[in-house]
Amino acid sequence: MAIQTCNLHHSLISHLLPFVLLLLLHAWGGCCHPQCLDYKPPFEPRQPLVFCKEYIKFGCCDLEKDGEISAKFYTIMEHFDHSGYEACGRYIRSILCQECSPYSAHLFDAEDANTPMRMLPGLCKDYCSSYWLQCRYTLSLLLEDSGNPQQFANLTATIEEDRKMFCDYLELKDKQYCYPNVLTNTELNANLGLVREDPTGCLELCLQEVANGLRNPVAMIHAEDGTHRFFVAEQLGYVWVYLANGSRIDRPFLNLTHAVLTSPWAGDERGFLCIALHPRFDEVKKAYVYYSVSIKKEERIRVSEFTLLTTDDNQLDHSSERTILEVVEPASNHNGGQLLFGRDGYLYIFIGDGGRAGDPFGKFGNSQNKSTLLGKVLRLDVDNNDDATPYSIPSDNPFLHEKEARPEIYAYGVRNMWRCSIDRGDPTTGRGGGRLFCGDVGQNKFEEVDLIVKGGNYGWRAKEGFSCYDRKLCLNSSLDDILPIFAYPHKLGKSVTGGYIYRGCQMPNLNGLYIFGDFMSGRLMSLKENVASGEWQYREICMGGDQTCRFPKLINSYYKYIISFAEDEAGELYFLATGVASAKARAGVVYKIVDPSRRAAPGKCSFKPAPVKIKGKLVHFYPKEEFKAMETTPAPTTPTGYRTTIMTAAFTRSAQTSIIPTSPTRKHGRPLQYAPITTSKPLTSAQPPPSPSTTSMKRPKVALTSERPAALTTPQPQYWSLKPTTSGYKPQRPPINTTPTKTQEEGLRLGEKLENTGGANQVYKRPRGRSRDSKRGRGGRKLRAGSVRLVTTDGLSDRGRLEIFIRGEWGTVCDDLFTSKAGSVVCRQLGFTTALAVMKRAALGEADRNVRILLDDVECEGGERSLLECKRSRVGKHNCSHGEDVGVICG
Numbered sequence: 043m044a045i046q047t048c049n050l051h052h053s054l055i056s057h058l059l060p061f062v063l064l065l066l067l068h069a070w071g072g073c074c075h076p077q078c079l080d081y082k083p084p085f086e087p088r089q090p091l092v093f094c095k096e097y098i099k100f101g102c103c104d105l106e107k108d109g110e111i112s113a114k115f116y117t118i119m120e121h122f123d124h125s126g127y128e129a130c131g132r133y134i135r136s137i138l139c140q141e142c143s144p145y146s147a148h149l150f151d152a153e154d155a156n157t158p159m160r161m162l163p164g165l166c167k168d169y170c171s172s173y174w175l176q177c178r179y180t181l182s183l184l185l186e187d188s189g190n191p192q193q194f195a196n197l198t199a200t201i202e203e204d205r206k207m208f209c210d211y212l213e214l215k216d217k218q219y220c221y222p223n224v225l226t227n228t229e230l231n232a233n234l235g236l237v238r239e240d241p242t243g244c245l246e247l248c249l250q251e252v253a254n255g256l257r258n259p260v261a262m263i264h265a266e267d268g269t270h271r272f273f274v275a276e277q278l279g280y281v282w283v284y285l286a287n288g289s290r291i292d293r294p295f296l297n298l299t300h301a302v303l304t305s306p307w308a309g310d311e312r313g314f315l316c317i318a319l320h321p322r323f324d325e326v327k328k329a330y331v332y333y334s335v336s337i338k339k340e341e342r343i344r345v346s347e348f349t350l351l352t353t354d355d356n357q358l359d360h361s362s363e364r365t366i367l368e369v370v371e372p373a374s375n376h377n378g379g380q381l382l383f384g385r386d387g388y389l390y391i392f393i394g395d396g397g398r399a400g401d402p403f404g405k406f407g408n409s410q411n412k413s414t415l416l417g418k419v420l421r422l423d424v425d426n427n428d429d430a431t432p433y434s435i436p437s438d439n440p441f442l443h444e445k446e447a448r449p450e451i452y453a454y455g456v457r458n459m460w461r462c463s464i465d466r467g468d469p470t471t472g473r474g475g476g477r478l479f480c481g482d483v484g485q486n487k488f489e490e491v492d493l494i495v496k497g498g499n500y501g502w503r504a505k506e507g508f509s510c511y512d513r514k515l516c517l518n519s520s521l522d523d524i525l526p527i528f529a530y531p532h533k534l535g536k537s538v539t540g541g542y543i544y545r546g547c548q549m550p551n552l553n554g555l556y557i558f559g560d561f562m563s564g565r566l567m568s569l570k571e572n573v574a575s576g577e578w579q580y581r582e583i584c585m586g587g588d589q590t591c592r593f594p595k596l597i598n599s600y601y602k603y604i605i606s607f608a609e610d611e612a613g614e615l616y617f618l619a620t621g622v623a624s625a626k627a628r629a630g631v632v633y634k635i636v637d638p639s640r641r642a643a644p645g646k647c648s649f650k651p652a653p654v655k656i657k658g659k660l661v662h663f664y665p666k667e668e669f670k671a672m673e674t675t676p677a678p679t680t681p682t683g684y685r686t687t688i689m690t691a692a693f694t695r696s697a698q699t700s701i702i703p704t705s706p707t708r709k710h711g712r713p714l715q716y717a718p719i720t721t722s723k724p725l726t727s728a729q730p731p732p733s734p735s736t737t738s739m740k741r742p743k744v745a746l747t748s749e750r751p752a753a754l755t756t757p758q759p760q761y762w763s764l765k766p767t768t769s770g771y772k773p774q775r776p777p778i779n780t781t782p783t784k785t786q787e788e789g790l791r792l793g794e795k796l797e798n799t800g801g802a803n804q805v806y807k808r809p810r811g812r813s814r815d816s817k818r819g820r821g822g823r824k825l826r827a828g829s830v831r832l833v834t835t836d837g838l839s840d841r842g843r844l845e846i847f848i849r850g851e852w853g854t855v856c857d858d859l860f861t862s863k864a865g866s867v868v869c870r871q872l873g874f875t876t877a878l879a880v881m882k883r884a885a886l887g888e889a890d891r892n893v894r895i896l897l898d899d900v901e902c903e904g905g906e907r908s909l910l911e912c913k914r915s916r917v918g919k920h921n922c923s924h925g926e927d928v929g930v931i932c933g
Contacts, residue, residue, distance in 0.1 A: 075589045076234065076639065077147035078102035081155050082593065084144035084235065086550075088643040094139035096225070100235045103142035104644055111138050118183045130177035136222070137162060137184065144234060145224050149214065155594050156861060156882075161185055164214025166223050171209060178202045235640045237551045244584040245568060248591035248598055249633040251665040252616065253284060256630030259618040260379070261316050262608035267324040268652035270611045271356075274618075274632065277304055277313035277625040279333065283356045286651040288663040296331070296348065296358045303334040303341065306626040312341070313625055315379030320424075321387060323350075329358055330366065330389060330424070332381050341371040345381065345391060347424065347432070354657050366424065366432040367450075369415050373397025376458040376483075384421075384464060385476045388436055391420040391450075392480065394458040400485060401457065401503040406515060409455050409502045412447035417502065419459070419480075419494055421452035440497030455500040455523065458483040460561075461540035461606050462494070466613060468554065469545060474571075481540025481558055482526070485511060489538035490526035491558060491569065498524040527578045528569055535560025539604045539617075546613035547647035549637040557583065557607065557615055557635065564602035566617075587671075590638055597667045600633055608632075612649060631667070666921065828908030830868050832930060834886060841931040843887045844868060846896055846909060848917055853896030854889045855909070856922035857882040863904040864912060865930045871908060874932035886929025895920045895927075 076084045079102065089105045091098045093112035103111070115138055119127055140149050140163035147153050149163035162184060165173065182198040201207050214220035218227050225231075238246040253259075258277035265271065270286040273295055279302035281295040296317070304313030312334035320326040327350035335344045349362040371377060376394030384390055395417035401407030409417030422433040441447035459480045467475025478494040488507030492500055499520060503512050507529030510516035530538075541558030556569040556578070566583035585591065585598035601621040608616040614634060621629040825847045832842035845852045857880075865877030898920035902912035 075238075075592070076144040077153060077593065078144070079141060079146050079150060079152045079159070081147070081152070083638055083641045085641050085643045086235075088646060091142070093135075094142040097139070097142040097144075100640075101142040101144050102146050108142065111141060114138060118180070121183060130180055133173050133177050134180060134184070137165075140221055143221070143224065145219060145230075148219050149221060149224070153592065156859070158862075162212065164216075164220050165209075165212045166217065166220035167209060167213050169220075169222055170212050171205065173212075174205045174208045178205075178208060181208070235551075237637055237639050238586060238590055240584055240587075242582075244582045246586035246590050246638075247566075247583055248586050248593070248596040248636045248638045249600055250595055250636055251597060251631060251667050252288060252634050253290070253632035253663065254630070254666055255628045256618075256620075256632070257628055258313070258620055258623065258625045259605060259630040259632060260314065261606055262616060262618060262632060263317060263319060264609070264611040265319050265323045266321070266611055268611075269654050270649065270651040271654060272608070272610055273317065273319070275314055275317050276630070277315070278302065279304075279314040281314075281317055281358075284663075285654060285660070289660040290663065291356050291656060291658055292661050293354075293357060293658040295356060296329070297360070298331070298333060301333070301335060303336045304625045306624050308623045310625065311375045311377050311379075315377060316381045318381035318383060318389070321383045326425075328424075330381055332379055332391070334371070334377060335368075341374060343367075343369045343371055343377060343393060347427075355655055356657070364432060366422070367391070367415075367420075369393060371396060372403065372416075378459055380459060380462045380480070382462060382464060384478065386436075387423075387425065389422045389424050389433070390452065390462075390478070391422065392456070392459040392462055393418055393420065395456070395502065400511070407503040407512075409457060410499075410504070410515075412441060412444065412451055412454055415448055415450060417454060417456055418448075418451050419453040419456065420450040422450060438496075452496060453494050453498040453500065453524075455498075455502050455504075456480075456482055456492075457485065457502040457506075459492075459540070460538065461558075463540065463542040463607070463609065465543045466545040466609075469547070469613075474543065474554075477543075479540060479543065479556060481538035483537050484529075484532075486532075488529045488531060489535060489560065490529040491538065491540065491556070492524065492526050495524065500524050500526075528580060530567075530580075534567075535563035535565050537561040539606060541607040541617070542609050542615055544613070544615050544635075546609075546615065547642050548612075548614055549635075549640070550642055551637050551640050552615075552635075557617075559604035559607070559617060561604055564600075564604060564619075566604070586638060591669055593638060595665070596636060596638065597665075597669050599667065599670045601629065601631055605630075612647065828910040830871050830909070832868075832872070832932070833889075839872075840874065840933065841886060842929060843884070843889060844928050844930050845889070845893070848896050848910070851894065851896075853894040854924065854927045855900060856895055856898040856920050857884075857926045857928040858922060859899045859901050860928045861902075864900050864902040864909065865932075866904050867902050867906050867909060867912065868930050869932035872932060876933060877930055878933040879931045881929035881931065882926070884925050884927040884929070886927075886931075888924040888927050890924075893924070894918065895922055895924065898922055 078084055084100055084102050086100055087098065087104050087108075091101075091103060091105060091108040093108050093115070094101075094103060097103060115135055118134055119131060122130060140146055143149060143163075146163070150160045151157075151164075152159035179202050181202055185198060201211060217223060218230065240246055253274060256274060256276055257280075259274050260277050261275040263273050265273070272284050273281055274284060275281045275296075279299035280297055283291045283295045285291070298314055302314045304310055314331065314333040316332040318330045320328045320330075323329075329348045329350070330345060331348065332343065332345050335342050344365060345367040347362075347364045347366050348358040348360070351357045351359045373396060376397040378392045378394035380390075380392035382390050393415055395401045395407065395409045396403055401409055401417065403416075404411055407417070408414050411417075421436055421439055423436050424433050427433060435442060435449045439449055439452060441451050442449045459482045462478060462480035465474045465477040465479065467473060480492050480494055482490050482492055482500065482502070484490060485503075485506050488509060490507045499522070501519065501523040504515035504519040505511060505523065507526060537560060539559045539561050541556060543554060543556045544552040545554075546552070554570060556571075557566065558568070559566045568581045568583055569578040570581065571578050585600070587598060591598040600617075601619040603621070603623045604617055604619045606618045608618065610616065616632055616634050618630065618632050620627070620631070827848050829847040831845050831847075831852070832839065833845055834842035844855050846855055860880060860882070862877050862880050865880040869875070869877045896917055897909060898915045900909055900912050900914045902909070906912050
């Protein structure tokens with residue numbers, strides 16, 4: 043009996059040898075970009091590497107990892123005498139050090155976090171042949187620490203004797219990216235570690251979604267108190283607290299919806315526009331807000347002060363409101379709307395020129411009239427005001443002693459400054475710290491970015507950008523008017539949204555880059571200062587296509603209407619955008635800006651948030667956007683690469699079922715199931731309703747008739763995407779046509795939820811008259827909740843689309859996060875030993891429309907009795923289509 047078992051074991055090893063090694067070693071070749079085995083960009087080590095020295099400047103290893111590789115190398119080399127050490131040491135060292143390569147994810151096929159990666163890196167053919175001739179018997183040594191040394195020794199014994207078989211398994215077919223060619227590929231390494239550019243010179247960045255479902259998010263700030271929480275304000279009058287882990291407190295930090303003057307009109311500029319926390323918020327515990335009000339039918343801008351509740355660190359005392367300042371607004375637009383504290387501790391307030399077109403108030407307009415606060419930058423001292431007037435005037439305000447000038451004024455001649463920021467300064471030298479940047483919305487021709495200085499006159503209405511607007515005033519204007527650092531024409535955009543200079547830690551390439559955008563065109567833009575000349579160089583920012591943004595959690599599209607920019611406590615940059623410019627539409631998203639070409643060394647940017655006492659509940663965050671493929675050609679259907687290898691191994695038991703695998707994907711890289719965006723034509727995909735009143739939040743609803751042509755003058759950029767989702771957490775996928783009808787358009791203006799009337803992911807009712815037998819198992823036994831079955835057209839018992847029985851019906855499971863551990867749970871339920879493979883994207887067939895998707899985001903540890911015991915979304919809650927039904931092959 044023992045002899046029979048041994049023979050059977052030997053036969054099984056021989057039979058499975060090619061497939062097991064394929065599963066371990068075969069790689070997917072394709073277009074590559076720098077990426078490490080932890081699914082993140084490469085970095086420059088904080089300390090020089092000692093062993094893998096070729097990656098001392100840029101790669102995927104820190105000194106600790108370098109030490110681990112070194113220890114592994116010397117453990118392997120203990121098996122060799124001196125001559126063997128001389129012959130094979132260089133091969134072993136080179137192969138081990140590929141974990142440090144900036145292209146290690148491609149060499150090890152680790153691009154997809156949901157699939158196994160190779161045990162060894164992919165080699166070039168000539169190098170592999172040389173390795174086989176010199177050191178073929180080292181393969182088992184390289185693999186022996188992978189769980190079962192004796193098993194790997196047996197499996198590799200045969201392959202080590204056959205050069206063709208040896209190199210078939212180790213070779214990476216792509217000659218550009220295999221080792222060692224990847225080191226000498228000049229095209230790959232010319233700009234390694236630098237921000238990528240597309241053929242037009244546009245900087246390719248990526249995004250991470252950090253909050254969604256917001257109603258016109260107008261501002262995001264932080265408390266600078268070590269908690270790393272941030273506060274997001276909605277135009278409607280709510281302010282929400284988000285913790286460092288991404289969850290939101292269900293109670294609003296502030297609710298002023300009863301007092302805020304706004305409307306559901308798309309583009310209405312009135313509303314809750316800004317919030318600023320006292321720079322010593324952990325001590326002073328005061329917040330300042332800027333919003334529109336109506337008092338006896340007179341519209342005003344109000345700046346108020348609130349105090350934090352003594353019983354809750356995440357809620358303001360609504361009864362503590364104290365009005366700091368009110369300014370009458372002659373029109374409903376050009377409200378300005380920025381509050382911030384400077385390094386001097388004073389509160390800066392940015393107010394628009396009063397509205398209408400061309401600042402028509404008085405002989406010179408409000409902006410040039412220093413006896414009014416409209417069209418100005420104000421500076422107030424709000425400290426020590428508890429028992430006195432709401433504010434005092436700083437002693438060095440520039441017009442304090444000028445007759446008829448308002449003493450609050452710090453700078454003037456501005457039109458409608460929308461979003462300003464203060465430069466933190468270079469992290470090393472501190473250079474630039476304290477500079478005040480603002481975007482000032484233009485009139486007919488130009489948008490501008492300004493550096494605000496004390497006493498400065500920014501020229502409006504005499505000047506717009508660098509050109510004259512009112513020629514008579516322009517001829518008589520002062521020669522010392524402050525010119526913008528940059529102005530752009532309306533072919534690029536019609537409503538600037540000021541941004542920030544990046545001074546964070548995580549993305550070193552972006553340091554010193556001023557990133558801003560345009561509300562109307564959806565463009566992201568950047569300026570870089572030439573320190574020697576003082577000039578600012580313009581570069582557009584676009585979303586990385588192809589492989590550039592294919593990292594877990596990253597996306598490469600965003601909603602068009604860029605409302606605001608933000609900076610978190612660590613200095614990382616964000617922007618806030620919406621797909622529907624209405625204060626009542628839940629189409630707002632907060633995006634983090636990410637450079638996929640380089641990151642800071644691990645550990646350099648780590649922080650531990652200070653604890654936050656929570657009252658109420660936490661609402662967990664679920665991202666709903668995905669990476670969007672930019673290719674215009676369909677993916678090849680020829681079976682290639684790692685997934686084909688898995689299929690080959692899994693289907694050796696039966697050749698009855700033929701499956702053509704699709705191109706490799708992952709949760710954040712699933713190909714679109716609607717017409718892809720091309721890079722050569724203007725965007726023509728579905729958009730939110732283009733209401734006649736849809737204009738900048740900085741312009742009135744009449745702007746398109748009195749100040750603007752009715753249509754955009756340039757094609758929309760390819761790198762933003764519009765598909766407004768006004769429903770709850772996750773939008774349905776694949777996307778359906780969102781071009782609204784007239785009725786829907788009206789509803790969208792009113793902030794109503796639009797119901798999807800089509801698409802593959804709607805909730806289907808169970809058809810009447812469904813067979814009662816479907817609720818019973820074999821022998822007519824009543825099924826338990828969590829029972830599973832595998833469904834195929836061929837009726838095979840060991841493979842098929844996974845279906846689960848819950849609440850009296852059979853339904854499918856989405857492939858998001860579904861791994862081999864979850865597959866093992868299913869197979870054990872069905873009486874098999876293990877799961878040979880998990881087949882994603884409905885490779886084993888889709889269910890029909892009458893079958894519901896019951897489970898999504900299933901994550902198992904492997905020991906659960908059924909999928910219902912695994913971590914998962916609620917029953918029936920999903921963001922999938924049947925094109926993502928998971929399949930399982932048991933063995």
